[in-house]
Amino acid sequence: MARIAGVEIPNQKRIEIGLTFIFGIGRPRSKMILEKTKIDLDKKVKDLSADELGRIRKHIESSEIVEGDLRKNTNQDIKRLMDINSYRGRRHQRGLPVRGQRTKTNARTRKGPRGAMIKKRK
DSSP states (O other), X not given: OEEETTEEEOTTSBHHHHGGGSTTOOHHHHHHHHHHTTOOTTXXXXXXXXXXXXXXXXXXXXXXXXXXXXXXXXXHHHHHHHHTTOHHHHHHXXXXXXXXXXXXXXXXXXXXXXXXXXOOOO
16 A cells, blocks of 8 residues: 555555545545646556655645645634634534524534423423
């Protein structure tokens, strides 16, 4: 298995798909990386030479933000929103949807499971 950016890439996958195992790299970015490093998209990971793996590693380390750094940046951005007390920051603090979704119904993913049903007094 090839190791790129601290992630093991499965040997049986095409390199275009294999790169998507790295957090922060999807299909479009994977294609762009392979075009810049002049590597065939359909090549399997196990068929890559050491030189080709080195070129991919070098490109990702030099010009892409992936894995731990990307997670750290995302968390810092959210913390900044909370610190400046913006609307989005307050939604993050309360664990509610941030991007304008409805909350009267749905939103169970952000709000968590329903609480105990409260019986209304008559």
